[in-house]
Amino acid sequence: MKTLKIITFGIFLFISSTMHSQVSINVNIGSPPQWGPVGYAETEYYYLPDVExxxxxxxxxxxxxxxxxxxxxxxxPRQYRNYDLYGGYKVVLNDYHGRTPYSHFDKHRVQYCKGYRGKPQKTYGYYKKDRNDYYKKDRYERRDRHDRDDHDDDHHDRGHGNGHGRH
Known part of the structure; x- marks a missing residue:
C-alpha cells in the first residue's frame, strides 16, 4: 500500500511538471514582443532604424x-544593450515574407534612416519607466483634485452667512 502511494505520488509529480513545462515552452513563441507595436499581430518582421x-x-x-x-x-549586439526597445521606432514590414529581410537592407536604411519616426506607436506592454510615469501622473492628478476640493471647501458657506457655496 505504501509503495502504491509513492508510485502514485511520483506519477502525479511527473505529470504536473510535464504540464508546467509545456505551458512554459509555448508562451510567447511567435507572438509579438511586449515592446512591439499594437495592431500588427500577423507581422513577421520589424525594422529598427535606430540600430539598423x-x-x-x-x-x-x-x-x-x-x-x-x-x-x-x-x-x-553589445553596443545597443541600453537601447530602449519600447521607445524606439519599429517599422512594420508587411510586404516581406521570407527568411532574409536584410536582402532589402540598402532600401530600408535609406527609406528609414536613424532617428526615423512615423506614426505614433503604442506597445503591447509598458516599459517600467512609462509605467512609473503613468502612476506618478495619476497620483499627482489625484492629489491636485484633492487639493482643489479642499481649496473649494474653504470658499463654501460654512455658516458664516456669505451666501456662497453649497448648502
Missing part, C-alpha cells in the same frame, strides 16, 4: 550585421 537591425517576430530573434555577416540572436 531587424526583429523576427516568429523566431523571437534580432537580426543584425556584425563581423561581415548577418547574425540572428535573442539579444541586440
Amino acid at each position: 537591425s531587424y526583429y523576427d517576430v516568429r523566431a523571437s530573434q534580432f537580426i543584425y550585421f556584425g563581423g561581415g555577416q548577418w547574425i540572428r540572436s535573442s539579444r541586440l
Whole structure:
C-alpha cells in the first residue's frame, strides 16, 4: 500500500511538471514582443532604424550585421544593450515574407534612416519607466483634485452667512 502511494505520488509529480513545462515552452513563441507595436499581430518582421537591425517576430530573434555577416540572436549586439526597445521606432514590414529581410537592407536604411519616426506607436506592454510615469501622473492628478476640493471647501458657506457655496 505504501509503495502504491509513492508510485502514485511520483506519477502525479511527473505529470504536473510535464504540464508546467509545456505551458512554459509555448508562451510567447511567435507572438509579438511586449515592446512591439499594437495592431500588427500577423507581422513577421520589424525594422529598427535606430540600430539598423531587424526583429523576427516568429523566431523571437534580432537580426543584425556584425563581423561581415548577418547574425540572428535573442539579444541586440553589445553596443545597443541600453537601447530602449519600447521607445524606439519599429517599422512594420508587411510586404516581406521570407527568411532574409536584410536582402532589402540598402532600401530600408535609406527609406528609414536613424532617428526615423512615423506614426505614433503604442506597445503591447509598458516599459517600467512609462509605467512609473503613468502612476506618478495619476497620483499627482489625484492629489491636485484633492487639493482643489479642499481649496473649494474653504470658499463654501460654512455658516458664516456669505451666501456662497453649497448648502
